[in-house]
Amino acid sequence: MTTPPARPYEGDEQPDTDRLPCGAPIDRLLDQVSAGTASDRTDHQEQCPHCQAALAEYDRLWTPVRELAADDVKAPDSLLDETLRRLRSTTSDPTFASIPGPDGTTRVSARVIVVTARETAQDVEGVRIALGKIVGPEARSPGDPAADDENQSDDSLIGARVEGPARDDGPRVVAGVAGRSTAIEITLAAQYGVDLIALGERLRADVARRIGTVTGLHPVTVSVVIDDVFT
Amino acid sequence: MNDGPSSPSGSSLSSLTRPTGSSDADDQLIGATGSSEQMSPDGAGGLDAQADQWLVVKASSGDPQAMEVLIRRHRDRIYRIALRMLGSREDAEDVTQEVVIQVWSVIAGFSGASAFTTWLYRIVVNRCISHQRRQRPTRPLSEGDDPSTPGPENAVLARQRVEATADALARLPGPLRSPLVLHEMEGLSYREVAAILNLSEPKVRGRIYRARRQLVDDLQDWS
Known part of the structure; x- marks a missing residue:
């Protein structure tokens, strides 16, 4: 053939x-x-x-x-971390949370809390992209009456009391205090069509749990801002 | 080493064809006023273009966290393009740092006329071109040059072959290398590559074709 x-x-x-x-x-x-x-x-x-x-x-x-x-x-982590650390130094939030313990104090930077919140939120189903930030007494100016009672006993204290540096040294972060302005705020864009109320609740629970596990700042108030929806 | 089938008609690939006879101009930096062509809806390589755009808006308005997230989303691709363009990890690291700093500095000036990825990869390619211009013409030592690399023979040979490919890629003329890296290594379409390099799509196709021809000829010499 x-x-x-x-x-x-x-x-x-x-x-x-x-x-x-x-x-x-x-x-x-x-x-x-x-x-x-x-x-x-x-x-x-x-x-x-x-x-x-x-x-x-x-x-x-x-x-x-x-x-x-x-x-x-993969880009080497050390390479990018160092570059971003230098860039962040010009804009970073210098605040720390201090968690007193029997043998000393643990200091947790605001950035740790924010990154933990953001990464947790990013993993919640229905979230397309998320950012986190701490909102709280650091926004208050010295002499603000609301700031003057930070060291007072507070019935609404339901979590670890966390303090930042002395007021003269800069702003404070207080987390885990209900009824006060300190809080984690998550801003996100969601997938179009998901139940946004349920999404917010799920996200709030996950972020609070994760921050509690990672930082000991438990529980915290978590505000959720759904900024956009993507189709 | 040459244990594969012989080339068609038993001669080199080059001898099968008529020579192209064309040559490329030197590397040119890509202008900022490129095409307004958008990437595919999912963004380059499956990244979420809508999420990128959302982050860009926030980063442009001064949100450093949005900026950082944006960079972290693209860092591996920035590094990978630089590595394939330059053929050296050290150079790729330098360029990656430069790109991150540049993007951080100028994000507010990003007009949004093109997709963020188009804008970003154009910066990466331009940085690579600039970096090469500053470099002395020395060939970096690659992992494949280490004769003491341990491991089974086949794995070593396969690794050496890949390293040889990376070296051959890095030796391509810049105008051929850029489109080939973006298309073959990063999986971008001709249209996306054309938008990034500010070239017409037929020109990109032509350059990629010539790059492939040169690459397979080089690889045949190696094998």
């Missing part, structure tokens, strides 16, 4: 395109190999030894290119 001669390639490429002896354009074959479809031959290729040989060879040569593309390269 003899194989019928392959029909000449009929395509729409420019005449100056490099071609195999059968007339098939090389760029089309490389496209095919690059797309990983070298084995999906056209009618012409099924009959053409030139195309079959070229496809096989290009596919073999292209294998390490695919492997290189599939290499899951």
